[in-house]
Amino acid sequence: MEDPDPELYREAFRSADIPMLIADTNFAFRDINDAGLEFLGYDYDDIVGESVGLIAADEEIYYEIVEQMIAGETWSGEFMARRKDQQVVYGQGFASPMVVDGDVEGFLAFFVDTTKQRRYENASEVLNRLLRHDLRNELNVVYGYTQQVASRIDDEQALEELDLVQEKVLEIVHKSERARDLREHLERSHDVSNHPVRLDVVLNNKIVDAMIEFPDAEFQFGSFPEVEVIGDDLLGEAIECLLENAVMHNDKETPRVEVSADRDGGFVIVRVADNGPGVPEEHRDLIFGREEYDQLHHGTGISLFFADNVVSSYNGTIWVEDREDGDGAVFCVRLQEQSTVDD
Template identity: 60%
Template structure:
């Protein structure tokens, strides 16, 4: 940390900067230009299991859990470039911990005075992702098989009954099984889309093109509904590749949760200096005010209050990643209006 002149500019002395570094919980260390460790913060010492004097004066490679990655990082730093990527750290007890790391040259007056590296442990995240994938696969496979068996039994029962009431009940049960299968498939698709969002970067996306494409698709899939929309303004919004799926989820919701013989969906766009607001209005049952947070999964469900499925939760999650918003209001004279606010670049 020596040679820091930022302290003079801010009114803080060198000791304050040193203490700020050491108090940071994220594991971090400082090395000299020869990659010899000169300081390790409290988070790093606790994470690695070392005392400070056991690391100071030792090469950075002492904590490397993967020589190839370590060599790549050091080569990058020798060129005066920043490095970021997957990294493995070996703790004092010899255990390898995997995560993400970054390293940057510390440059004063055009000369590299040292190196600072930061490590984020993603072990629990990896374990969660692996477990989630296994459970998801088992549920998809086992649940689908069980539902197929139930479906077969219902069909056999329908073929042997002479009771109109029993046949009607069995038909409802069969429709419900099909609905459950569709929900599991929808959950899988949305989960895969959310996983892709981790590496997606927000960028300008033409909202009018997304809306036109998705409305055509929904009109084709749900041709029993009526759709009302005009030419949308040509406007770009801050989004990524998941925006079409989020828009589709809201459009589908307007039809699938509509109790009218002919569902009607009206789509409009309002553009301001800073944002574009998409409104999707329907003639369905509306959403009671007490449930307007529940349907987006923002509050816990209970036996009396429940959401409308995962689609709106998905849309809310995606829009939040754009610093956007979604909310619902009453439609006049009947139904709901879902408003989507997206920032302009």
């Protein structure tokens, strides 16, 4: 039986839908398939010839792989890679020496993208910890107020303190229900791949839902571009979190929320502006839960943390700005258009 045509192997390598790369004995890129280029965000000519260390986001894992390749052994495990845009992505990988006539001619590696799974697992874990943390603190407050009411039940101020108790109880109920709902959404979307989502449909639906949930707030919006963006079933939940935040953390008698979306060179920027107290610059990472966990209770907590993780899973970004025309904040979400990915 004749050996298969080498071109067949080359075509199989290039067309495989999992990222694959070949490195030479100096650990420089010799070849990489289309799935690998997409995963790492590079063009072919930009990466071939460069050191594989270019993409290493964890030096310890990288040197472990190099040592096993030099020893002629295979390697498998979890790894972290750094894309061209400096974003860190995660994967499960396998690497092996390529031996020809007894000599090592290079190294083959392939891997499965687990970035979305890792982010959702981390988000689910922190949501659980955050829920327990907030519940404990809020219940301590409730206990303190009830003690005060009991000690001076005939005091007129007791009625005011009782109102505070009721408010705190409602906060506990809301936080527990919100955390439960968001965790359920994360678990349902655990294995769902990113896919095209009609942004205008999502925005219109979620704004209508918010108008029903918050009848005392004013929502202003126009027509949205009829475009598809990279997302999944959680995009609507992330938008809902931003609308909810704009109302619930608003100190005005009538919260006003303005929603807009504009195309921007292959991306779409969604803006949710409010007339609330704004967000000091030094707190802008804190409110998304990007700081240490023990500082999270100083921020708005669950909803913004959830939205940040969901948007990041689409390789999108979310940030907050000051309003230029008055008090308040503008929460911005940058999403990639589907047409840009296809081109």
